[in-house]
Amino acid sequence: MALPILFFLFSFLFASALARLSPEATTATLDVSSSLQQARHILSFDPQSLEPFSQAKNQPIFFNSSSSSSVFSVPLHSRGSLHKTHHTDYKNLVLSRLERDSARVDSLTTKLLFALNGVKKSELKPVPTEIQAEALSTPIVSGTSQGSGEYFTRVGVGNPVKQYYMVLDTGSDINWIQCEPCTDCYQQSDPIFNPSGSSSYSPVTCSSRQCSSLEVSTCRSGKCLYQVSYGDGSYTVGEFVTETMSFGSSGNIKGVALGCGHDNEGLFVGAAGLLGLGGGSLSLTSQIKAKSFSYCLVDRDSSGSSTLDFNSGLPAGSVVAPLMKSGKINTFYYIGLTGFSVGGQPVKIAPGLFDMDESGEGGVIIDCGTAITRLQTQAYNALRDAFVRLTKDLPTTSGVALFDTCYDLSSKSSVKVPTVSFHFGGGKSLDLPAKNYLVPVDSTGTFCFAFAPTSSSLSIIGNVQQQGTRVSFDLANKRVGFSSHKC
Secondary structure, rough: OOOHHHHHHHHHHHHHHHHHOOOOOOOOEOOHHHHHHHHHHHHHHHHOOOOHHOOOOOEEEEEEOOOOOOOEEEEEEEHHHHHOOOOOOHHHHHHHHHHHHHHHHHHHHHHHHHOOOOOOOOHHHOOOOOOOOHHHHOOOOOOOOOOOEEEEEEEEEEEOOEEEEEEEOOOOOOOOEEOOOOEEEEOOOOOEEHHHOOOOOEOOOOHHHHOOOOOEEEEEEOOEEEEEEOOOOOOEEEEEEEEEEEOOOOOOOOOOOOEEEEEOOOOOOEEOOEEEOOOOOOHHHHHOOEEEEEEOOOOOOOOOEEEEEEEOOOOOOOEEEEOOOOOOOOOOOOEEEEEEEEEEOOOOOOOOOOEEOOOOOEEEEOOOOOOOEEEEEHHHHHHHHHHOOOOOOOOOOOOOOOOOOOEOOOOOOEEEEEEEEEEHHHHHHEOOHHHOEEEOOOOEEEEEOEEEEOOOEEEEOOOHHHHHEEEEEOOOEEEEEEEEEEO
């Protein structure tokens, strides 16, 4: 009698030991009904139903007595909350977004390729002639919308100050705004900026440091002209100037260099221009000598808003990763991604796959203007295959555009899916919410795995994976922090 009992106890203890050795699979809940409801809502949402833009409340500027830097916040909105979509079908809206996003990624990888090979944009001559006086009065033909205009922030320009919605872009350095007289301008929500109405408007001279820092510039009557081109052939041309910029209801920063664009076709419908938050010398963050900045991106189909903060530091409990710069290109923010896991199980990839080499090849950047995360093909295949293995109970359907892994969830209100996590140095990891990697591509229940492969050596963490998380760039200490529920 004792032998069976001992055998039973041994079997129980052995099974318990195995359970401890095999970590339990982690899952996340995807609220299918809520995602589809939001998708349908964004098609009918009318921004005019909200508080008028001209009367929108601004966050005040705060001063941190323990630091020499001002701490200030401004509202941050998704594109859909400011500019009513012309699409009547959600799938068409998604396809349009993905097309713009692909153009965006091509722009970033081309920019890096130029830097790695020592090619200057001025050598490419993207317009038939040099930028001369007559170029400012000639309509420019561009391609489709460049696509980084997904999140807008509210800032003041000029004296007296006027409020404008500007695109937020960590993948660009040059700030610019549409200006009168306007030869060729796209539709924006606010009135176009009129330099003659601002006492703080000042043209930049050709001999200035700001003018010489531009990639493409020329002179006219002693004034500096600029051109910024994007990957799809779109670009903005005008005078390079300095202006006063305001962040919130009080306080301002004088002498910020920005482009006053007179020809700006096909870019960023709804916004007045762009705020470059990259690492170059002409970016807003560099010009105001920000020690840190952070943002939280609401769901891109949401009509809600969050904030863009400067000099506020990392929130407590942040998942911290190394922040690195390339010796070849100052604009991009490289992050120390080491790998990922699915359902709590590490995904097998080659060691050092995401490392940047001495020549500047490889690496991973984090970008708020790119939507879908692009991974080197080898890494993407490993991540996708691991996810597919753990979702065999979900009904699959055909791929959509750049997505090759999609599911038909039309009969479900919610589903449990394996957790996808990013891993950083020092054992740090960030668990993503299910809605940050399974996204609806129509309003009937098709959801796709929101990652894509790239043949480029550069990988990009996009804004779909960043949604609902405060991303903090601690520039002074070369680190980036991720904080959930800090919007």
